[in-house]
Amino acid sequence: MSDTKVYLLDGGSLVLDGFHVFWNRGPGGEIRFPVYSILIEHAEGRFLIDSGYDYDHVMKVLPFEKPQQSKAQTIPGALAELGLEPKDVGVVFNSHFHFDHCGGNKYLPHAKRICHKLEVPQTCSPEPFEVLGYSDVSFSVEAAETRGMTDQLIDGATRENTTFEGIEGDVELAKGVKLFFTPGHSIGHYNLLGEFGTRKPILFSIDAAYTQKSLETLCQASFHIDPDAGVQSMRRVKQLAEDHEADLMFSHDMENFKTYKTGTQFYR
Amino acid sequence: MSDTKVYLLDGGSLVLDGFHVFWNRGPGGEIRFPVYSILIEHAEGRFLIDSGYDYDHVMKVLPFEKPQQSKAQTIPGALAELGLEPKDVGVVFNSHFHFDHCGGNKYLPHAKRICHKLEVPQTCSPEPFEVLGYSDVSFSVEAAETRGMTDQLIDGATRENTTFEGIEGDVELAKGVKLFFTPGHSIGHYNLLGEFGTRKPILFSIDAAYTQKSLETLCQASFHIDPDAGVQSMRRVKQLAEDHEADLMFSHDMENFKTYKTGTQFYR
Numbered sequence: 001m002s003d004t005k006v007y008l009l010d011g012g013s014l015v016l017d018g019f020h021v022f023w024n025r026g027p028g029g030e031i032r033f034p035v036y037s038i039l040i041e042h043a044e045g046r047f048l049i050d051s052g053y054d055y056d057h058v059m060k061v062l063p064f065e066k067p068q069q070s071k072a073q074t075i076p077g078a079l080a081e082l083g084l085e086p087k088d089v090g091v092v093f094n095s096h097f098h099f100d101h102c103g104g105n106k107y108l109p110h111a112k113r114i115c116h117k118l119e120v121p122q123t124c125s126p127e128p129f130e131v132l133g134y135s136d137v138s139f140s141v142e143a144a145e146t147r148g149m150t151d152q153l154i155d156g157a158t159r160e161n162t163t164f165e166g167i168e169g170d171v172e173l174a175k176g177v178k179l180f181f182t183p184g185h186s187i188g189h190y191n192l193l194g195e196f197g198t199r200k201p202i203l204f205s206i207d208a209a210y211t212q213k214s215l216e217t218l219c220q221a222s223f224h225i226d227p228d229a230g231v232q233s234m235r236r237v238k239q240l241a242e243d244h245e246a247d248l249m250f251s252h253d254m255e256n257f258k259t260y261k262t263g264t265q266f267y268r
Numbered sequence: 269m270s271d272t273k274v275y276l277l278d279g280g281s282l283v284l285d286g287f288h289v290f291w292n293r294g295p296g297g298e299i300r301f302p303v304y305s306i307l308i309e310h311a312e313g314r315f316l317i318d319s320g321y322d323y324d325h326v327m328k329v330l331p332f333e334k335p336q337q338s339k340a341q342t343i344p345g346a347l348a349e350l351g352l353e354p355k356d357v358g359v360v361f362n363s364h365f366h367f368d369h370c371g372g373n374k375y376l377p378h379a380k381r382i383c384h385k386l387e388v389p390q391t392c393s394p395e396p397f398e399v400l401g402y403s404d405v406s407f408s409v410e411a412a413e414t415r416g417m418t419d420q421l422i423d424g425a426t427r428e429n430t431t432f433e434g435i436e437g438d439v440e441l442a443k444g445v446k447l448f449f450t451p452g453h454s455i456g457h458y459n460l461l462g463e464f465g466t467r468k469p470i471l472f473s474i475d476a477a478y479t480q481k482s483l484e485t486l487c488q489a490s491f492h493i494d495p496d497a498g499v500q501s502m503r504r505v506k507q508l509a510e511d512h513e514a515d516l517m518f519s520h521d522m523e524n525f526k527t528y529k530t531g532t533q534f535y536r
Contacts, residue, residue, distance in 0.1 A: 017296055019287040024397060024490055028285055028296050128486045128499055129292060218396045222292055222490060231396055 004042050004176060006194050006202065006267040008260055009078035011035040011052030012069030014100065021210055021252070023222040032066075033211075033252040035100050036262070037075065038204060039082070040194065044174040045090035048111070049192055049204070051075050051104030057136045057152070058099070075104030081263060086110075093173060094164075095206040096186035097123045097140075098133040098223070105139035106154050109161040114173070116181070116188025117166025122225075133186075133223055140164070176201075180240060182208040184230025185221065191237060193244060196268055203246035208233045211253035272310050272444060274462050274470065274535040276528055277346035279303040279320030280337030282368065289478055289520070291490040300334075301479075301520040303368050304530070305343065306472060307350070308462065312442040313358035316379070317460055317472070319343050319372030325404045325420070326367070343372030349531060354378075361441060362432075363474040364454035365391045365411075366401045366491070373407035374422050377429040382441070384449070384456025385434025390493075401454075401491055408432070448508060450476040452498025453489065459505060461512060464536055471514035476501045479521035 013034050018026045021033065038049040052075060058067040071077045076086055086107040094102050094115045105113070124146040126134040137143040138152040141162045171179045176195030183189050185207040192204040207223075208230070209215035215237060220230040241248050250256055261267060281302050286294045289301065306317040320343060326335040339345045344354055354375040362370050362383045373381070392414040394402040405411040406420040409430045436456075439447045444463030451457050453475045460472040475491075476498070477483035483505060488498040509516050518524055529535060 017287060017294070019285060019296065019490070020292065024288065024400075026285070028287065127496055129488075129495055132292075220397070222287070225496060226494070227397055228395055228493060 004040065004194065004196055004268065006196075007039040007041070007082060007265075008262045009037040009039055009048075009052070009075065010073050010262045011037055011075075011078070011100075011104075012055070012067060012073040013254070014053065014058070014068075015064075015066040020222045022214065022217075022219045023224070023227070025217070025219050031254075032068075033254050034257040035252070036257070036260075037078070037104065038192065038194075039079075039089075040174075040177055041266075042174050042177060046084075046088060047173060047177060048075075048089045048092045048108070050095055050101040050206075051092065051108070051139075053100040054103035054106075054136060054138065057103060057138070061135045062099070062132060075107050091173070093179070093190075094119065094139070095191065096189045097136075097143075098186065098207070099136035101207075102139045103136050105162075106157065109156060113162070113164045114167060115164045116190060117168050119186065119188040120164055120166070122187045127225060130186075130223075130225065180236065182206075182233035182236055184208065184226050184228070184233045185224050187225050189233070191233075191240075193240065193246060194267075195244075199267065201244045201246040202249055202267060203237065203241045203244065204249050204251070205237050206251050208237050209250060211250050212248070212256055213253075215248070215250070272308065272462065272464055272536065274464075275307040275309070275350060275533075276530045277305040277307055277316075277320070277343065278341050278530045279305055279343075279346070279368075279372075280323070280335060280341040281522070282321065282326065282336075283332075283334040288490045290482065290485075290487045291492070291495070293485070293487050299522075300336075301522050302525040303520070304525070304528075305346070305372065306460065306462075307347075307357075308442075308445055309534075310442050310445060314352075314356060315441060315445060316343075316357045316360045316376070318363055318369040318474070319360065319376070319407075321368040322371035322374075322404060322406065325371060325406070329403045330367070330400060343375050359441070361447070361458075362387065362407070363459065364457045365407065366454065366475070367404035369475075370407045371404050373430075374425065377424060381430070381432040382435060383432045384458060385436050387454065387456040388432055388434070390455045395493060398454075398491075398493065448504065450474075450501035450504055452476070452494050452496070452501045453492050455493050457501070459501075459508075461508065461514060462535075463512075467535065469512045469514040470517055470535060471505065471509045471512065472517050472519070473505050474519050476505050477518060479518050480516070480524055481521075483516070483518070 040047040123143040178193040191206040308315040446461040459474040
């Protein structure tokens with residue numbers, strides 16, 4: 001749509017070892033990387049794609065990821081910078097439920113919630129190697145109850161206001177807001193293409209490719225459930241960027257992130 | 269069989285980062301680990317399970333794994349210590365074709381060769397993330413030709429003397445020498461149970477679990493093609509050990525390896 005605006009909500013940063021960012025390739029050593037959410041102002045409504053991480057959760061469960069997050073880098077804080085409140089978000093879509101993509105969901109009980117239909121069940125019963133990835137279940141009463149982690153829920157969370165509409169396959173969330181099913185990193189992972197009136201489309205790789213180098217070398221993150229599918233999804237990301245003549249934006253690439261528009265700046 | 273003897277052929281050692289040995293868990297830092305092959309003297313013949321790594325290959329392709337291997341730790345050297353020559357081996361079975369399990373195959377052109385039916389095709393067309401794992405193709409003219417790596421072949425290697433009999437599912441290689449299909453680490457990975465006349469059976473986890481800690485924590489190596497299957501295979505290893513009341517022996521566990529019988533000592 002010609003009046004679509006895309007804002008990147010800076011969500012702070014985390015640290016991982018290089019062997020996590022670049023699976024089996026490294027080199028090892030600490031890498032600090034950005035986390036952000038995507039706010040889409042659209043004729044059909046206001047969409048939030050992902051919601052970053054919760055600082056307290058990370059400090060409690062994964063302090064070794066050394067979170068750095070100001071108040072302005074929380075979902076309420078980032079929205080406030082734009083003169084918005086959480087209740088102004090009409091739809092929240094989660095690319096997947098790793099903790100750094102759903103930590104702000106709890107602030108959005110009024111929004112419609114959408115995700116791949118397998119992501120909530122996976123959060124309820126993660127593989128042993130996924131337990132830390134799916135460690136923030138504050139977005140879902142069902143997941144919190146199933147895993148005995150209801151202490152994470154905030155006041156006012158109910159089954160009703162934390163239930164998701166499950167989708168599958170490629171889906172157009174709104175005109176020109178396209179979700180592409182790209183599993184591997186997680187069982188129901190999506191990435192996102194935003195189309196605009198004038199400028200080139202933007203393809204957000206989300207976690208199919210943390211960084212530009214990841215995509216160039218087909219080196220996925222060490223967090224994955226199906227690395228074979230992960231490689232196919234990376235190839236799909238490349239093909240989508242080519243087919244749509246889209247600019248690529250990466251989810252956790254500090255060098256590139258520094259060149260992205262954030263705060264009150266936006267893409268249109 | 270009551271007169272079965274099992275020798276462990278010490279194949280030297282390699283180094284990996286802790287994040288490779290313990291996927292996504294670590295801690296990071298160098299870990300030196302043993303590599304060994306299993307020689308079974310059996311009423312039905314002399315069986316070699318795996319054949320270690322080739323020093324020159326590792327120095328050329330993966331020198332960062334810092335191989336330490338004496339002449340006595342090559343397949344010909346280890347067999348010589350037992351008064352044997354490579355031609356005395358009747359059957360070589362490879363649990364999978366990662367370079368540290370097939371490097372000595374080239375010395376065994378007279379042996380019958382057996383592996384899972386998917387392992388040679390996978391070596392011919394590995395996933396991008398498997399290329400280093402499957403980097404020693406000297407055991408197969410077919411794989412070497414398919415991948416343009418015929419420089420690895422030694423004089424005398426032919427399609428005929430490097431062709432494998434492909435098996436699938438659980439197979440009893442000889443009476444009391446049982447192969448259990450345990451994929452995940454590789455597409456066609458097997459582990460091994462050896463039964464004896466008097467002593468308890470020995471279950472070799474092979475690479476379904478590099479170390480005792482790996483099995484206890486269900487933490488597979490970061491080298492894998494299907495981590496979901498990898499977890500199931502680890503659970504299967506535990507169950508097999510229990511069902512057969514077997515002693516467990518791990519493939520790459522230095523602390524435990526130091527307690528294993530090697531050289532001219534054997535299990536019977």
